[in-house]
Amino acid sequence: MNTLFDKIWDKHVVQIVEDGPTQLYIDRLYCHEVTTPQAFDGMRERGIKPLRPQQIVCMPDHNTPTHDQDKPIEDPVSKKQVDTLAANAAEFGLTHYGMLDKRNGIIHVVGPERGLSLPGMTIVCGDSHTSTHGAMGAVAFGIGTSEVEMVMASQCILQQKPKSMRISVEGKLAKGVTAKDVALYIMSKMSTSGATGYFVEYAGSVVRDLSMEGRLTLCNLSIEMGARGGFVAPDEKTFEYIKGREHAPKGAEWDKAVEYWKTLRSGDDAVFDREIVYKAEDITPMVTYGTNPGMGMGIESSIPALASVPESGQASFLRSLNYMSFAPGEQLLGKKVDYVFCGSCTNGRIEDFRAFASIAAGRKKAPGVVCWLVPGSWMVKEQIESEGLDKILEEAGFEIRQPGCSACLAMNDDKIPAGKLSVSTSNRNFEGRQGPGARTVLASPLTAAAAAVTGVVTDPRTLM
Amino acid sequence: MKQKFNIIKSTCVPLPLENVDTDQIIPARFLKATTRDEKFFGDNLFCDWRYNADGTPNQNFVLNDPTYSGCILVAGKNFGNGSSREHAAWAIAGYGFRVVISSFFADIHRNNELNNFVLPVTVSEDFLAELFASIKANPATEVEVNVPAQTVTNLATGRSEHFDLNGYKKYCLMNGLDDIDFLLESKSKIEAWEKANA
Numbered sequence: 001m002n003t004l005f006d007k008i009w010d011k012h013v014v015q016i017v018e019d020g021p022t023q024l025y026i027d028r029l030y031c032h033e034v035t036t037p038q039a040f041d042g043m044r045e046r047g048i049k050p051l052r053p054q055q056i057v058c059m060p061d062h063n064t065p066t067h068d069q070d071k072p073i074e075d076p077v078s079k080k081q082v083d084t085l086a087a088n089a090a091e092f093g094l095t096h097y098g099m100l101d102k103r104n105g106i107i108h109v110v111g112p113e114r115g116l117s118l119p120g121m122t123i124v125c126g127d128s129h130t131s132t133h134g135a136m137g138a139v140a141f142g143i144g145t146s147e148v149e150m151v152m153a154s155q156c157i158l159q160q161k162p163k164s165m166r167i168s169v170e171g172k173l174a175k176g177v178t179a180k181d182v183a184l185y186i187m188s189k190m191s192t193s194g195a196t197g198y199f200v201e202y203a204g205s206v207v208r209d210l211s212m213e214g215r216l217t218l219c220n221l222s223i224e225m226g227a228r229g230g231f232v233a234p235d236e237k238t239f240e241y242i243k244g245r246e247h248a249p250k251g252a253e254w255d256k257a258v259e260y261w262k263t264l265r266s267g268d269d270a271v272f273d274r275e276i277v278y279k280a281e282d283i284t285p286m287v288t289y290g291t292n293p294g295m296g297m298g299i300e301s302s303i304p305a306l307a308s309v310p311e312s313g314q315a316s317f318l319r320s321l322n323y324m325s326f327a328p329g330e331q332l333l334g335k336k337v338d339y340v341f342c343g344s345c346t347n348g349r350i351e352d353f354r355a356f357a358s359i360a361a362g363r364k365k366a367p368g369v370v371c372w373l374v375p376g377s378w379m380v381k382e383q384i385e386s387e388g389l390d391k392i393l394e395e396a397g398f399e400i401r402q403p404g405c406s407a408c409l410a411m412n413d414d415k416i417p418a419g420k421l422s423v424s425t426s427n428r429n430f431e432g433r434q435g436p437g438a439r440t441v442l443a444s445p446l447t448a449a450a451a452a453v454t455g456v457v458t459d460p461r462t463l464m
Numbered sequence: 465m466k467q468k469f470n471i472i473k474s475t476c477v478p479l480p481l482e483n484v485d486t487d488q489i490i491p492a493r494f495l496k497a498t499t500r501d502e503k504f505f506g507d508n509l510f511c512d513w514r515y516n517a518d519g520t521p522n523q524n525f526v527l528n529d530p531t532y533s534g535c536i537l538v539a540g541k542n543f544g545n546g547s548s549r550e551h552a553a554w555a556i557a558g559y560g561f562r563v564v565i566s567s568f569f570a571d572i573h574r575n576n577e578l579n580n581f582v583l584p585v586t587v588s589e590d591f592l593a594e595l596f597a598s599i600k601a602n603p604a605t606e607v608e609v610n611v612p613a614q615t616v617t618n619l620a621t622g623r624s625e626h627f628d629l630n631g632y633k634k635y636c637l638m639n640g641l642d643d644i645d646f647l648l649e650s651k652s653k654i655e656a657w658e659k660a661n662a
Contacts, residue, residue, distance in 0.1 A: 014657045015650065020632025023650060025657050035549065037498035046644070051654070063496065077496040084498045128548040128572060142572055144550035145500075146579035146642070154647035156654055160630070162571075192483055193542040196571055226545060228571055292483050292545070312541070312589075316482045409492045409547075418517075430487040430546060432512050 002267035004233050005164045005199050008139045012122045014156055021158040027121040029151045030107045031058040031094070033085040034411070035126030039149035040088040050092055052155045057116055058089045059097040061106045062411045064404035066374050069099050078412065092152075103246075105377020105403040108132035108345035112216060113379050115245030119234040119261040124151055129345045129427065131222040134231030135215035137238055137264050139199070141229040162228045163197055163273035166266070168204030171280030176461040178355065179214030180347060180425065180444035182206065183221040184286035186278065188296040196226030198274065201266060206280045207232055212241040213351035220346045221427060224293040233265045285460055287332050288429050288442040290320040295429075299447065299459050303330050323431050324439050325419075332441065332457045339422035340371040340452040341434070342445050344408040347425035348376025350383045352445040353400075357389045359449035359463050365397035366455030372414055373398055374406040396453070410435045423451040465502070465557075467581045469611040469637040472563055473619075475534035476607055477526055478599045484539055485546035486573060488513065490555040497551075505551055506558025527559075531603045535562045538595055538607075542566075543584075544573025553580040563609050565616065567592045578633060579642065585609060585616050585627045594623060611638060 014023040031039075036058070043049070050056060063078035073079035082099065089096035097103040103114060108129050111117040119137035124130060126148045133140035143157065150157050169182055200222055202215070210218065215232045222230030232238075239258055242248045249257040284298040297303070305328050309317045321328065342348075342356050356373065365371055373393065375381040381403055384390050390400050407414040408426035410433070416422045418437025425448050429440035443451075446460035453463070494508050513525050521528040537556065543566040544552060553576035556564065564577060565585045577584045587595070598605045598620040605620040611634065617624040629637075636642065 011661070014653050017632045017646075020630045023647070023653070025654070025661075034495050038500040038550075041500065042644070046648075048648070051651075081496050081498055126548060126550070128546065130548075142548035144548055144553070144572060144576035144579060146550060146644075147575065150644050150647055153644055154650065154654060156647055156650070158643045158647065159575075192485075192545050193568060193570070196542070196545075196568070223546075223548075223572075226542070226570055292485065312593075313482050315480065316540070319481070409487075411492050411495065428485075428487065428546060430485050432491055433487050436491070436512060436517070 001271040003164045003270045003272060004201060004264055004266045005139065007264065008120055008122065009161060017158065021160050023156050024122060024159055025156055026124050026151050027055060028116060028123045029056045029148070030111060030123070030125035030130070031056060031085070031148065032062060032107050032125070032127060033060040033081045034062045035145050036088065036148055037081065037084050039145050039152060040092065042149040043092070043152055048153055050094065050152045053093045055155060056152065057095045058085055059104050059107055059110060060085050060099055062405045062409065064099055065412050066372070066401035066404050066406050066414055069402050075413070102378045105379065106345045106348060106405055108220065109348055109376030109380065112136055113245065113377060115242055115248035118242065118248070119238060120264050124157060128223040129220050131227070131229040132216050132220040132345055134219035134222065134229050135212060136242070137231060137234030137261065139229060139231065142223060162199040164201065165195060165198040165274040165276065166201045166203055166272045168277045169206035169280060170204045170277060171206060172209070173206055173280050173283065176285055176446055176464055177283050178444040178446060179210050179217040181283055181286045183218050184288065184293070184296040184442060185283045187221065187225045187294045188286070189278070190225040190294065192224060192292045192294040193226040195222070198227050200227045200230035202230055202232050204277070208235070211351055212237060213349040216349065217346055221293070224427060234261050285444060285447050287447065287457065289324065289326055289332060290317070291323055291429055291431050293428060293442060295320065296442070299333065303328050305329055333459065335421065335457045337369060337423050337451045337456055338420035339416050340369055340448050341374070341407040341422055341424040341426060342448050343372065343374030343376065343406050344426035345376060345405070346427045347445050348374060348380060350380055352425065353380070353384050353389055354387070355445040356449040357392045359446055359460060360396040360398060360453060361392050363396055363453040365452055369452055369455050371398055371452045372401060372407055374401045375403045377403050407434050409433055416440070423448050423457065465581065466640040466642065467562070468640040469583060471611065472535065472609045473606055474536045475532070475604060476536040476538045476599055477532045477534060478596055479526060479537060479539045480596050482540035483542045483545055486544055486549050486552040487546055489544065489552035490549065495549060495551055500554060502554055502558030504558070505555035506560065509555040509559045535560055536607055536609070537561045537564045538592070538599065539564060539566045541568045543569050545570040548572045550576045550580070553577045553582055557582050565592070565595065565607070581637065583609065583611070583637065587616060587625050587627065591618070591623060591625050594618060594621060
């Protein structure tokens with residue numbers, strides 16, 4: 001009752017279907033190349049056009065190579081999918097930021113940085129990490145391809161209203177602890193299903209203190225505990241971030257917008273279906289040891305013993321450790337690392353590369369480690385260059401690649417080979433996620449950088 | 465694709481693992497398809513568990529075990545978590561499953577199944593544990609899913625449970641209708657909302 005989620009959701013209700021779902025109006029639909037071709041086909045089969053084409057923005061990101069983007073994509077299947085999106089956008093009259101367009105990048109990085117995702121909006125995309133846009137103070141969630149078609153056709157979606165949860169993190173984060181660590185910590189407590197059925201509002205002093213980049217990272221990972229989405233109420237920091245961006249309101253429109261955005265907060269009397277409070281002092285740099293993002297621990301901790309896992313979950317737990325070639329009770333510190341990946345919609349923003357560079361500065365990439373640094377967008381890449389981070393990283397033996405989803409899910413050429421261990425700043429450590437047989441340890445950009453310069457899993461605080 | 469539901473009676477394929485994510489149901493490399501070819505996705509359902517690296521069937525995986533068959537998949541808690549890829553639902557439908565029984569489904573995947581006329585049936589932990597035991601003891605164990613009555617019955621033990629399904633979706637499933645048919649008819653309501661919120 002009277003939560004910010006209620007305010008935004010209720011404002012967008014077109015109708016509540018009798019003994020059924022809610023028909024919710026959607027302000028913004030993002031389309032990438034992977035989850036939309038069949039939706040466009042469906043539109044053609046039905047002989048219909050998008051109801052509000054101006055509210056739909058398309059860009060390829062999953063298949064894009066992270067080098068030589070000026071040349072044709074080598075993999076013919078990837079090329080076809082990217083070309084199909086461009087053709088569909090042209091046919092249906094939709095905005096499209098193609099691969100070499102300077103506005104291109106990972107859709108969840110581009111939306112906020114172009115001012116396309118704004119407070120109070122409802123935002124959807126055929127991608128579970130759409131929750132990222134919640135950092136702008138929006139209700140944003142991932143949907144399936146049939147639902148993409150629904151939104152194209154009607155600018156609406158049919159959904160059951162989720163329950164509401166507030167997760168507050170109070171206190172002050174210690175040195176070396178980032179938004180990613182907060183998210184991995186929350187997931188380790190909540191498990192991958194602990195927030196299923198809920199929409200999460202992140203609050204508390206730690207969340208207020210996070211930069212917009214940090215909030216985007218935190219909201220991005222909401223889906224990994226099963227939540228439909230997660231968001232942070234907009235504040236001065238949000239307005240400051242948005243002001244002047246390409247699609248942000250301008251002039252008198254800006255003043256009017258900010259006036260409205262300032263009302264977007266949960267009431268003091270708000271009642272949540274569930275409230276959880278975590279303490280900043282309990283959070284250290286985090287790593288995952290298993291094959292789902294909820295299997296995380298403090299970097300100095302040891303993998304749990306089998307006996308501590310509930311019986312119904314023991315088969316999955318053992319299967320997971322077997323895949324990772326880890327044993328119960330083991331520490332990850334000191335394990336040899338083959339690959340390091342810094343990027344993705346989770347940690348592919350300027351702040352993440354500043355963090356990585358802060359560890360790399362004056363050090364050298366460890367021999368034998370393959371490291372992929374992939375900015376989330378061309379805008380991030382330009383920022384890296386304008387701040388001179390590229391020089392620092394090059395001196396340390398690192399190379400900045402071109403933007404895209406890259407090794408997060410290995411739909412392009414950036415695949416971790418079978419059996420190799422990768423410390424990755426991305427969002428999922430599922431079996432085969434970064435390539436068949438690849439073993440993934442999820443961590444923050446600081447921890448990834450510490451692994452990259454030492455060649456083993458290393459506590460970044462020892463290098464700060 | 466669009467199918468009408470009434471009463472389904474079938475043997476089951478058991479997958480007693482928890483947290484089966486959609487990357488396992490259909491790995492990302494199969495997401496490059498630009499068509500909704502159910503056979504293609506069905507053939508690659510659980511690909512990395514179902515086939516060895518050399519492409520031969522993994523005889524230890526349940527889909528390759530002739531002991532088990534049927535149009536009902538029975539899976540452990542938190543089925544379909546992770547990526548929103550609807551390709552996972554296409555793969556399940558393409559393989560020939562019409563019902564998935566679990567004690568817990570991830571939200572997006574649950575919707576994706578429903579939008580592809582695969583019925584996710586949520587049962588209690590006890591019901592699920594008993595069903596896994598029944599199937600293990602006798603692979604010929606049948607389950608009856610009665611959509612009009614919203615009941616699921618383990619015919620080996622006679623245990624029956626009610627499952628949730630809202631009236632709107634039940635009507636759609638029993639009549640083979642999808643949400644877009646419904647939304648396209650609501651245009652005047654959409655325009656009224658836009659006018660009120662301009």
